[in-house]
Amino acid sequence: MHKKIQLFSIILALITLTGCFFSGSEANRWNVAPxxxxxxxxxxDGRFAIYHSAQQGIVLWDLRQNKKLADFGSQDPHHNTVLTSKISDNNRYAITATAQNFAIWDLAWGQSDGLWSISDGIIRDVDIANNGQKVLLGLSNGKALYIDLGTGRRLEFLAHQEKVNSVxxxxxGNFALSGGNDYSAYFWDTRSGQIIYQFEHTSxxxxxxLQRDGKLALTADGGNDAYIWDLSxxxxQAELxxxxxxxxxxxxxFSDNGQQLATGTPSRRVELWDTATGSNLGRWEAAPKQDTRPPAAVVYDVAITPDGQVVSGTSAGIAQAWTTD
Known part of the structure; x- marks a missing residue:
């Protein structure tokens, strides 16, 4: 009898913990790449998605209209796997990258603007400015590489001592934020290469x-430390x-006004935070890839829509919209 009561207590505790962790509900789901x-x-704004799968190649999707806008196919002639990508802040351009090369896509015209190769490191993360010509790469050799594809100017930011994981x-295109395995993140000027701030972590x-108006920055490490910084x-400003x-x-x-921050993890968690206090405003669990055991999905990207919904896109090929109501 005592064992039954103990087991019941454990089950009740787990149910209570699960209930506390996840809040709000799923508002919409798009299974674009099963x-x-x-x-x-x-x-x-959470409207458009660009993704890569082995079967479909690179695809541009309109989530609002729930339809495919463009099939870009393979990034390069060798059909190398696209490992990271980013859509510009104004929705006009996108950058996709394999380990050794990157491509720029004009989303308005549905066409490629070129393919470039990197020879001195493995590409770990990328970002692109609104004009589609200024790009930033985080490399395995410790470099953060800024390139102006219009002028050909190339700046190697060498402050990091180890791999650059996120940029x-x-x-x-005038300011960059980079973080790496050396426990440091740097906010720096791409025109001069000068460091404006250094943010230190313990892992x-x-x-x-970066918040789109340049007011705030997030740096997060592999432990439990995630900080919001006031860039003025x-x-x-806060710790999550x-x-x-x-x-x-x-x-x-970040949300457009910088008051909220959406995050995703490699273990399906999607969360919303108050950037002034670091308090949690919502927690959800993304859908796993079908027939995977144990259930798994990496949250590759998150966005916040104009009406406040959080949108996530995952390795399961699924986009989901979440509400805190």
Missing amino acids: EGTTSFSLSR ALSAN RISRVA SGEK AVRLRQQNLSSAR
Whole structure:
């Protein structure tokens, strides 16, 4: 009898914990690539998605109209796997990258603007400015590489001592944020290469993000530390109230006004935060890829729609819209 009561108590505790962790509900779902994706990026407003799968290649999708807009096919003649991508802040351009090359796509015309190769490192993350010509790459050799494809100017940012895991570029291309395995993130000027702020952590930085007006930055590490920084002063504004240990962030995006931050993890968690206090405003669990055991999905990207819904895109090939109601 005692064992039955003990078991019941454990089950009740688990149910209660699950109920506390996940809040709100799913508002919409788009199963765009049932075979799964190797990269998945959303536009800032959560309307458009660009993803890559082995079966479909690179695809542009309109989530609002729930229809495919373009089939871009393979990025290169060797059909290499696209591992990371980003849509520009104004929704006009996208960058997709394999380990060794990257391509620029004009989304308005549905065509490629070119393919470029990198020879001195493996590409780990990318970002692109609104003009579709200024790009930022985070490389395995410790470099953050800024390139102006229009002028051919190339700037190697060499402050990092180890792999650069995550990069973010301002919409005008003038400012960059990079974080790496050396426990440091740097906010720097792409015109001069000069460091504006250095943000230090106690473990490897896995994710960085910039608010679109340049007011705030996020740096998050592989432990439990995720910080919001005020870029007008370089001071820490808030620390995210992370509940779980060793919570890596695989994606992050500020709302347009900077008051909220959406994040995703490699273990299906999607969350919304208050950037002033670091408190949690909503938690959801993304759908796993069909027939996977255990259920799995990496949240490759998140966005916040104009009406406040959070949208996630995952390795399961599924986009979902979430509401806190």
